[in-house]
Amino acid sequence: MLFGYEWDLSSPLAFAISILPILLTGMVVTIQATVLGFFVALVLGLVWAVLKAAPSRFIAWPARVVTEFIRDTPLLVQLFFLYYVLPEYGIVLPAFLTGALALGIQYSAYTSEVYRAGLEAVGADQREAARALNFSAVHTFTHVVVPQAIPRIVPAMGNYLVSIMKDVPVLSVVTVLEMLNVAKIVGDRTFDYLVPLSLVGALYLIMTLLASGGVRLLDTWLPKQGIPLK
Amino acid sequence: MHWTQYLPPLIEGAWVTVQLTIYSTILGAVLAFAFGIGKLSSNWAIKAVSVAYIEVFRGTSLLVQLFWLYFALPLAGMAIGVDLRLPPVVAGVLALGLNIGAYGAEVVRGAIQSVHQDQLEAARALNFTPRQTLWNVTIPQAVPEMMPSFGNLAVQNLKDTALVSLISLGDLTFRAEQIRNFTQDSTTIYSMLLVTYFGMALVLTGLMRALEAYVSRWRTARS
Numbered sequence: 001m002l003f004g005y006e007w008d009l010s011s012p013l014a015f016a017i018s019i020l021p022i023l024l025t026g027m028v029v030t031i032q033a034t035v036l037g038f039f040v041a042l043v044l045g046l047v048w049a050v051l052k053a054a055p056s057r058f059i060a061w062p063a064r065v066v067t068e069f070i071r072d073t074p075l076l077v078q079l080f081f082l083y084y085v086l087p088e089y090g091i092v093l094p095a096f097l098t099g100a101l102a103l104g105i106q107y108s109a110y111t112s113e114v115y116r117a118g119l120e121a122v123g124a125d126q127r128e129a130a131r132a133l134n135f136s137a138v139h140t141f142t143h144v145v146v147p148q149a150i151p152r153i154v155p156a157m158g159n160y161l162v163s164i165m166k167d168v169p170v171l172s173v174v175t176v177l178e179m180l181n182v183a184k185i186v187g188d189r190t191f192d193y194l195v196p197l198s199l200v201g202a203l204y205l206i207m208t209l210l211a212s213g214g215v216r217l218l219d220t221w222l223p224k225q226g227i228p229l230k
Numbered sequence: 231m232h233w234t235q236y237l238p239p240l241i242e243g244a245w246v247t248v249q250l251t252i253y254s255t256i257l258g259a260v261l262a263f264a265f266g267i268g269k270l271s272s273n274w275a276i277k278a279v280s281v282a283y284i285e286v287f288r289g290t291s292l293l294v295q296l297f298w299l300y301f302a303l304p305l306a307g308m309a310i311g312v313d314l315r316l317p318p319v320v321a322g323v324l325a326l327g328l329n330i331g332a333y334g335a336e337v338v339r340g341a342i343q344s345v346h347q348d349q350l351e352a353a354r355a356l357n358f359t360p361r362q363t364l365w366n367v368t369i370p371q372a373v374p375e376m377m378p379s380f381g382n383l384a385v386q387n388l389k390d391t392a393l394v395s396l397i398s399l400g401d402l403t404f405r406a407e408q409i410r411n412f413t414q415d416s417t418t419i420y421s422m423l424l425v426t427y428f429g430m431a432l433v434l435t436g437l438m439r440a441l442e443a444y445v446s447r448w449r450t451a452r453s
Contacts, residue, residue, distance in 0.1 A: 072428050072432070072435075073427045073428055074390070074392035074403070075392075076392040076393060076395070076403060077403060077420065077427060080420055081416075081420040084416035085417050088416060088417060166290070168291070169294055170293060170393070172293070173396060180294055180297065184301075187302075193297075193301035193302045194302040194306050194309070197294065197298045197301060200294050201286075201294050201298060204291055205289040208288075209285075
């Protein structure tokens with residue numbers, strides 16, 4: 001029994017049906033971690049992108065090194081680092097928050113590149129026009145550059161959302177009860193790993209196919225709204 | 231313990247990580263070409279198998295695939311009466327290679343499709359068979375196009391090898407975990423671990439750049 005649901009080991013099909021609610025409970029945690037991690041990646045990635053575009057090389061260069069370092073080291077190790085090292089300095093976060101933070105930090109290195117490409121895609125003539133209309137630098141950024149950059153970055157960000165979802169099982173190593181961890185616990189208790197793990201694979205396939213279908217829909221819908229993606 | 235005493239076990243683990251990366255990248259490259267070309271095949275059966283492989287391994291999480299191969303496959307084998315218990319190193323290389331191969335297959339497909347139509351028509355005019363066209367015209371031009379993406383995937387693969395520590399394979403991360411359990415010196419050991427992975431990624435990036443220059447040499451030779 002897990003989360004109040006009994007399993008039925010009479011046949012593989014009955015077993016699969018009986019543990020589905022348990023796995024769906026885990027799926028909720030997977031989705032929560034994905035959304036929170038994605039949010040952190042979006043915010044932190046924008047910070048990196050702005051720092052990397054800074055006119056001073058004393059700001060831009062360290063930001064570039066840091067994002068390269070984040071991009072070139074494994075999520076698992078970053079997660080261990082946050083989970084075991086932060087408490088030594090008095091920062092004790094729940095496992096779920098640490099995990100979402102690790103996901104967000106890892107993917108911020110990737111999203112910062114998406115922002116950079118999106119911002120560069122807005123032509124210099126746009127900035128010049130804003131300047132001719134006497135817009136301030138901040139006003140130009142918020143009212144001219146960003147509204148044009150956002151539609152360009154949406155599809156790429158969507159792909160990273162799917163990637164984050166696929167990396168959530170890594171959080172199981174710090175005791176987060178996401179879908180894979182729940183399936184593993186069911187396997188540990190029933191000695192049958194085949195059904196729970198296969199079911200997790202199938203559920204993942206459904207989740208990613210739905211999510212990438214959504215991204216593709218945006219890909220076709222945005223140009224129809226008169227917003228070019230390239 | 232002084233931090234230098236951590237080095238021998240870490241180096242031992244790093245060597246395992248290097249081997250895993252090499253083997254799974256080679257396996258991934260072979261699978262990428264096989265299924266990337268397969269996805270463009272006119273034979274519907276080959277095409278269906280390739281699409282299924284790519285969708286399944288890109289659509290599910292690597293850790294799920296790794297656990298499935300290590301924990302679930304032996305049970306599936308038992309059900310049909312075959313011993314499918316894999317040693318951790320085989321499960322690890324297989325999972326990593328299958329996963330990165332699926333991503334690579336899309337890169338191979340994209341690069342092959344990017345070869346200009348004129349080239350194929352010219353090959354046809356010269357009476358090349360489809361096989362000759364593929365090997366002598368399409369692939370040599372497509373490979374340099376793939377290299378930047380392959381470089382990213384190789385680094386991705388190196389990072390993913392850390393996950394095999396979860397099926398008790400003694401790689402770099404596994405050794406570091408052992409030392410941490412022993413000494414509780416988290417800050418030092420994880421900092422060393424991050425720096426080691428970063429260094430390995432930089433070397434790998436350099437090697438992939440060199441390989442890219444090597445396979446693209448006909449381009450510069452011609453001009």
